[in-house]
Amino acid sequence: MAHDPGCETSHSDRPRFEVADILRAHGQAYLESHPTAPEQRAVMRAIECCRTSALGGHLDVCDSCDYQLPSYNSCRDRHCPKCQALAQALWLEGRRDRILPTHYFHVVFTLPSELRPLALRNRSIVYESLFQAASATLRDLARDPRRLGAQLGFTAVLHTWTRDLRFHPHLHCIVTGGGLSDDGQRWVSTRRKLLFPVKVLGRLFRAKLVAALTRSYHEQRLELPESLASPRAFARLRKTLLAKNWMVYAKRPFAGAEQVYSYLGRYTHRVGISNRRILSVTDSCVTLATRGGATATMTPHEFIRRFLNHVLPKMFRKIRHYGLLASSNARTKLLIARQLLNPLPSPKPQHECASDRDWMERFLRLTGVDLRVCPSCQRGRLIRFKIPRPLPLNAAVRPPPC
Numbered sequence: 001m002a003h004d005p006g007c008e009t010s011h012s013d014r015p016r017f018e019v020a021d022i023l024r025a026h027g028q029a030y031l032e033s034h035p036t037a038p039e040q041r042a043v044m045r046a047i048e049c050c051r052t053s054a055l056g057g058h059l060d061v062c063d064s065c066d067y068q069l070p071s072y073n074s075c076r077d078r079h080c081p082k083c084q085a086l087a088q089a090l091w092l093e094g095r096r097d098r099i100l101p102t103h104y105f106h107v108v109f110t111l112p113s114e115l116r117p118l119a120l121r122n123r124s125i126v127y128e129s130l131f132q133a134a135s136a137t138l139r140d141l142a143r144d145p146r147r148l149g150a151q152l153g154f155t156a157v158l159h160t161w162t163r164d165l166r167f168h169p170h171l172h173c174i175v176t177g178g179g180l181s182d183d184g185q186r187w188v189s190t191r192r193k194l195l196f197p198v199k200v201l202g203r204l205f206r207a208k209l210v211a212a213l214t215r216s217y218h219e220q221r222l223e224l225p226e227s228l229a230s231p232r233a234f235a236r237l238r239k240t241l242l243a244k245n246w247m248v249y250a251k252r253p254f255a256g257a258e259q260v261y262s263y264l265g266r267y268t269h270r271v272g273i274s275n276r277r278i279l280s281v282t283d284s285c286v287t288l289a290t291r292g293g294a295t296a297t298m299t300p301h302e303f304i305r306r307f308l309n310h311v312l313p314k315m316f317r318k319i320r321h322y323g324l325l326a327s328s329n330a331r332t333k334l335l336i337a338r339q340l341l342n343p344l345p346s347p348k349p350q351h352e353c354a355s356d357r358d359w360m361e362r363f364l365r366l367t368g369v370d371l372r373v374c375p376s377c378q379r380g381r382l383i384r385f386k387i388p389r390p391l392p393l394n395a396a397v398r399p400p401p402c
Contacts (some may be wrong), residue, residue, distance in 0.1 A: 015275040019081055019307065022281055023048050026300040034301070040308045043079045050075035050082055056389035064380025070387065078318075079311055081275050088269035090362075091319075096261060098325055098334060100153065101342045102187075103177035104260045105195040106251040109134040109205055110170040114240060115213070119169055121223045124313040125216050127158060127169065133209035134171050135322045141196050141204065142179050142323075150179030150188035153324030153334065155264070158312075161272040164288060164296035165306035172267045174260060177253060180324060180337045187340040192253060201248040210241050268319055272310040 027044050030036075036044075049055055057072035074083045111119060111130060119126040134156060142152040154175040162168045178189035216222050217234055228234050254260050273288065279295060280287045286303040288296045298306070312318055321327065324334045360371050374380040 015278065017278040017281045018275045019273065019278070020047050020050060022278075022286060022300055022303060025281075025283075026304060030301050030304045034305065036308060037311070039314050040311045043077055043308070043311050044304075046075040046077040047080050050077070050080050053387075054389065057387040059385045059387055060382040061385065062374040062377060062380040063383055065374060065377040067374050067376035067380070072387070078269075079271055081271050081273060084269040084271060088265055091268055092261065092265055095155075095264070098321075098330060099260055100176055100324070100334075100338055101256070102189070103192060103256065104254040105175045105177060105190075106254070106263075107138070107173040107175055107195065107201070108170055108249040108251070109137075109173065110168070110246075110249070111209075112241060112244065112246060114237060114244075116167055116169070117225045118213070118222065118228065120167065120309065121225060122216075122221075124316060125221060126213070127313070127316065129209055129212040129216070130169060130171060131156060131158070131320060133205055133212055134173060135320075136208050137201060137205045138173065138175060139323065141200065147196060148179060148188055148190065150181050151323050151333065152176050152179040153326075153329075153337070154322050155325055156320050156322065157267045158318040159267070159270070160310045160312075161306075163290040164298075165272055165303070165310070167306075167309045174264060174267075176324065180333055180340070184333065184336055187337060195250060195253075198248050198250050199245075201250070202246040205248055206242065206244075206246040210238060214238060272307055 023044050027048065031041065031044075051057075051072045051074055053072060055073040055075065057070060060069045060071065061067070074080070076083050078084070078087075109130065111126070115126065135154075138152055138154055142148045142150055152175055154173050157172045157174075158169070159172060160167060160169045175195060177192070177195070178187055180186075181188055213222075224234070228237060254263065277289045278286065279289055281300070284299065285297050286300055288298075288303075290296050323329070324337055364370050372382050374382055
């Protein structure tokens with residue numbers, strides 16, 4: 001198993017409580033009393049084993065002093081709150097050369113509360129419909145010659161949670177403030193403070209998402225909750241959805257490409273909860289920090305239930321790129337748009353250097369931190385010895401020794 005440099009933190013920097021601690025203490029009892037999907041059980045097991053002896057690891061020994069530090073391997077699961085730092089840094093590094101020198105907008109498309117019970121039973125279908133409806137909304141409005149008459153570029157990231165881990169599916173879209181004209185000869189810019197009217201965005205998004213779910217219903221692809229089992233009940237839901245105003249939230253525009261680059265990192269590889277937001281854990285309750293100094297308290301089983309609600313379907317892509325930012329346009333239309341926006345030669349994209357022989361050299365290039373230097377004496381070099389995996393994955397696990 002490849003090592004994750006995210007585990008190269010000192011023990012004093014570790015959060016006091018972790019999601020893994022809650023799963024180890026209460027996960028088995030939860031599984032015995034609650035139905036769970038195979039992918040949810042796999043995520044629970046991965047997080048429990050993450051950076052424990054069950055996955056093996058290594059021992060770093062300084063060649064100049066007596067410093068020794070054992071570290072265990074990471075699970076690399078995308079739902080693990082301890083395994084996203086390096087993946088995020090590498091992803092952002094790879095996307096840097098696709099950011100255009102223009103202003104950007106942040107648009108949020110939210111699934112109405114009436115559809116959440118349906119989404120819990122049909123995650124893949126509903127999430128896919130959410131991506132399709134949001135992307136088609138932005139694409140069609142941009143193509144409309146009365147509004148922009150151009151092709152936008154945007155990245156959409158799926159989030160399914162609130163600060164207290166309730167189920168709340170929504171898409172964060174980072175959208176270019178303009179697009180490439182159909183003839184590819186000019187850049188058509190939006191106004192600095194307005195992409196499209198939010199009411200127009202909401203109405204078109206509503207129509208497209210309801211139409212997509214209605215097609216899935218008629219094709220009998222949906223697993224329906226009891227409240228929607230009859231055709232009449234689904235018709236009532238459809239009527240309710242079409243009568244409701246869907247408010248698409250558009251945040252203030254970004255100042256420039258560099259701000260977009262730093263902002264993207266907040267959304268691309270975030271999981272439902274970070275370990276640092278877990279304030280206390282007892283046998284009867286878990287307390288989380290939410291927003292503005294507020295907290296939320298729940299039982300351990302309720303915490304696990306909410307956490308597992310955000311496990312994505314297997315192989316589901318939560319980050320997608322459209323228009324000018326799509327992979328098919330990266331070497332064609334995107335380059336034309338960049339040249340129109342900035343005729344001066346742009347710096348060569350920074351890709352992985354040939355000298356990046358292992359992850360530590362890459363980590364040094366990305367962060368400026370040399371993990372091969374002894375953190376105790378600051379002179380010696382760390383020599384790494386492999387700790388083999390001593391236990392099968394279904395055996396008891398233990399955290400790294402302090």
